[in-house]
Amino acid sequence: MSAKSFRSVGWVAGIAATALGCYMVNLKVASERAQLEDVETRIVLAQRDIRLLQTEIGTRGRLAQLEQWNVKVLALSAPKANQFLEGSFQLATLTAPKKVIDPSAPVVLASAPAPVRSQPIVDQDGPTLPAPALATAPVQPRSTSPTDLMHVASLKRDLPDPTPQKVVEKPLVRRIVTPAPAPRTASLSGDSKGKATATVVPAVKVTPKPKTAAAPTTLKPKVAPTAAPKPKLASATPTKPKPPLPSTKTKEAGTKR
Amino acid sequence: MNAPTPALVPRPERLRLVGQRRQTLAVMHQRLMFGMLLFAGIIAVIMLRLFYLAAFGDHAGRKTLVTNLVPPRGDIVDRDGQPLARTIDAWTVALQPAKVIGDKLELARKLAALMPEHDEAAWLQLLRSDKSFIYLRRRASPSLVEQINALGEPGLALSREPDRLYPQTDLAAHVLGFTDIDGHGAAGVERAFDEQLTNPATRGQALTLSISSGVQQALEHELLEAKTHFSALGAAGVVIDINTGEVLALTSLPQLNPNVAGNSDPDARFNRATQGVWELGSTFKPFTVAMALDTGKVRSMGQIYSCPLALKAYGRTITDTHPFGRNCSVAEIMMESSNIGTAQIAAQVGATDQKRFLKAMGFLDPISVELKERGRALYPREWSPLDVMTVGFGHSIAVTPLHLATGYATLFNGGLYRPATLLKVGPGHGVAPGRRVFSEETSYKMRSLLRLVVTRGTGKKADAPGYRVGGKTGTAEKIINGRYSKAGLNVTSFAGVFPMDQPRYAMVVMLDEPKATAETFGFKTAGWNSAPTFGKIVARIAPMLGVRPDLKREPNMAEVLPFVHEKK
Numbered sequence: 001m002s003a004k005s006f007r008s009v010g011w012v013a014g015i016a017a018t019a020l021g022c023y024m025v026n027l028k029v030a031s032e033r034a035q036l037e038d039v040e041t042r043i044v045l046a047q048r049d050i051r052l053l054q055t056e057i058g059t060r061g062r063l064a065q066l067e068q069w070n071v072k073v074l075a076l077s078a079p080k081a082n083q084f085l086e087g088s089f090q091l092a093t094l095t096a097p098k099k100v101i102d103p104s105a106p107v108v109l110a111s112a113p114a115p116v117r118s119q120p121i122v123d124q125d126g127p128t129l130p131a132p133a134l135a136t137a138p139v140q141p142r143s144t145s146p147t148d149l150m151h152v153a154s155l156k157r158d159l160p161d162p163t164p165q166k167v168v169e170k171p172l173v174r175r176i177v178t179p180a181p182a183p184r185t186a187s188l189s190g191d192s193k194g195k196a197t198a199t200v201v202p203a204v205k206v207t208p209k210p211k212t213a214a215a216p217t218t219l220k221p222k223v224a225p226t227a228a229p230k231p232k233l234a235s236a237t238p239t240k241p242k243p244p245l246p247s248t249k250t251k252e253a254g255t256k257r
Numbered sequence: 258m259n260a261p262t263p264a265l266v267p268r269p270e271r272l273r274l275v276g277q278r279r280q281t282l283a284v285m286h287q288r289l290m291f292g293m294l295l296f297a298g299i300i301a302v303i304m305l306r307l308f309y310l311a312a313f314g315d316h317a318g319r320k321t322l323v324t325n326l327v328p329p330r331g332d333i334v335d336r337d338g339q340p341l342a343r344t345i346d347a348w349t350v351a352l353q354p355a356k357v358i359g360d361k362l363e364l365a366r367k368l369a370a371l372m373p374e375h376d377e378a379a380w381l382q383l384l385r386s387d388k389s390f391i392y393l394r395r396r397a398s399p400s401l402v403e404q405i406n407a408l409g410e411p412g413l414a415l416s417r418e419p420d421r422l423y424p425q426t427d428l429a430a431h432v433l434g435f436t437d438i439d440g441h442g443a444a445g446v447e448r449a450f451d452e453q454l455t456n457p458a459t460r461g462q463a464l465t466l467s468i469s470s471g472v473q474q475a476l477e478h479e480l481l482e483a484k485t486h487f488s489a490l491g492a493a494g495v496v497i498d499i500n501t502g503e504v505l506a507l508t509s510l511p512q513l514n515p516n517v518a519g520n521s522d523p524d525a526r527f528n529r530a531t532q533g534v535w536e537l538g539s540t541f542k543p544f545t546v547a548m549a550l551d552t553g554k555v556r557s558m559g560q561i562y563s564c565p566l567a568l569k570a571y572g573r574t575i576t577d578t579h580p581f582g583r584n585c586s587v588a589e590i591m592m593e594s595s596n597i598g599t600a601q602i603a604a605q606v607g608a609t610d611q612k613r614f615l616k617a618m619g620f621l622d623p624i625s626v627e628l629k630e631r632g633r634a635l636y637p638r639e640w641s642p643l644d645v646m647t648v649g650f651g652h653s654i655a656v657t658p659l660h661l662a663t664g665y666a667t668l669f670n671g672g673l674y675r676p677a678t679l680l681k682v683g684p685g686h687g688v689a690p691g692r693r694v695f696s697e698e699t700s701y702k703m704r705s706l707l708r709l710v711v712t713r714g715t716g717k718k719a720d721a722p723g724y725r726v727g728g729k730t731g732t733a734e735k736i737i738n739g740r741y742s743k744a745g746l747n748v749t750s751f752a753g754v755f756p757m758d759q760p761r762y763a764m765v766v767m768l769d770e771p772k773a774t775a776e777t778f779g780f781k782t783a784g785w786n787s788a789p790t791f792g793k794i795v796a797r798i799a800p801m802l803g804v805r806p807d808l809k810r811e812p813n814m815a816e817v818l819p820f821v822h823e824k825k
Contacts, residue, residue, distance in 0.1 A: 023311060026311060026312060027311075044326055047326050048326060051326070051343075051345075052345060052346075054340075055340065055343050055345055055422065055424055058339070058340060058424040058425075059422070059424040059425075059426075062424055062425045062426060062428070063425060063428055063470055063471070063474040064425065064426055064427060064428060064474065064477075064478075067474060067478050078796050078797040078800055079800060080722070080723075080796075080806075081721075081722045081723025081724070081806030081807070081808055082722075082723075082808065084723075084805060084806050084807075
């Protein structure tokens, strides 16, 4: 009985609830849409502001104004034809090194006897040698005797005694055999001539550690390039590098003059 | 007790009454019911409407603002998108004298301090006038608006109105034109494209012009400097891309500020580059030579003409500024700008061919460009043999500087005439189809000839080293009231093309009545004023236009150099 009499109430309530639910959904959608529109409106307003500011900046920085500043203050002008470069080659030609005449350099006779060996070639492998070693080395012999001076002028380096050479040679051999790490050679191969030489170069880098004269250490890179493919063999026989040296030495001396 | 008993028998009138009451009751019920139904109906309608609105309607807080920005009038931008004209909301200050509540004398004093265009008495008069609305200031500055607002006077109305602003002020003013007070185009592009700029469907898209701001600025600045330096009345300049006909810069001096166009001088509003027609003199000579080359009358730059000191022809004596007094080649005639030689070449070409070529180049028609300020060329009506000669060296024919620029473009782009355009060539606006005027060979041969003028002839000062400038000077006596000026007033011009080995841009520079200065040694011919201006402008704009300067490149000068008589 009661259930039957409440059925209609239940229907009404159910329908009302459903209708309300639908309405709520509707309301939710409407409010979302309103928010969206709000955002859109804000975007438009922001765009309008941007436009206004752009216009203001454009007006304040108008070309006529810039021109006026240029005329009064900056005085910039269009680049001349000779200020345009064809490419990196032309750029390089502009920065040719200046020829500086060093008045303190000693006068050298053209017929100066070619010295037996020296290390100016080290300059080619510049990075391998510590800078102070290079700088200090030539000063020493200059103060010795006039005959030495001649050598210095052409080569800028005095020759070491054969004995220290041998002393340094030994650690060199040791180091070559033991480390020769692959990544190192890769990084250095760009500086030196090839892979065969590269294996030697790290050894040279290490050599400054034994605190001997700079001269003997610099000899080692010479050993490697000349005795090319088999580094172990070449370094094992220290007497071999001697013959090729004079030719390279004279070359260097020639260019230095 | 003998009181009459209440009617036990219903009296007929009473009975009638009851019937009546019942009837009225029924009517009342009916009416009530009707009224109730009416209200129910109305409520139902309202409810239905409410439900409908709830379901499908918009909410109360809905914004009516536009969701995309469409300016009231379209923007105008240059070829790189830099705005040249924009519509902004500007503050407007207006006065409504009837609404003023404060002390008018006090207010007049304050207004005079804020806006000094009127004095106190004038302000008071304005405040006391019986007009309902007076504009005090359009496009008022924000600081002024703030100060006026601080006065707190309800009679001073502050409102925002769309206003046309030209951010670059004078730049390309004659191209852009200006708008009238109602926001309609009154001149220039504003007038020519008024429909497109105001139409709601198209105004959202900016109108892209072919003008390049940088080039325009360089041209304007250098021309203004030349105009001031040579105390000229006016000047005009045009830079045109010869392969597309796009006008990259077009200017006319004196300057015009389109923001306050109404305040400017009518002379400043006159567009000398498209409206003014001038006898441009010797700048015409290349056309005559090209016509002769094209028709086979001149076969080589070495063709010889007799160039006496003066040539008598049809009752008029033609003279030269650099007389030869000997036989001379075509190359020399052009180099030294000989009227006598060119007149003979023109006579060989003849009236029919001359007219045909000029017509094909558009020289006999109003200039073909989008602007409405277009000048109509003036030319001899009957075209007598003497006219043929004088037209040959640029006299008795008056054209606009833009005509001349399109003519040079035609001559050096391979011989195709294309009308000048102020709209950027690109999607939606392709290159106009060309009309063949000169053969490619003629066009090619003319390169070295005009380069010769600059390297060794009258236009030496126009050279911009490395940019291979080629061109021709032109000096014409000014016509005042239909007669050549007796006072020696000139219109000097220089028309040229660069880079000459691969022509890309043509430029015309014109000075109206330049005066001689100390460094021109008293000369006021084009070689001394227009030509150096041309050179300066080229040196500035060519790098912007992507022309690489190269001191080693030249057009094929072997075409002309063998025919130039070397001075011993």
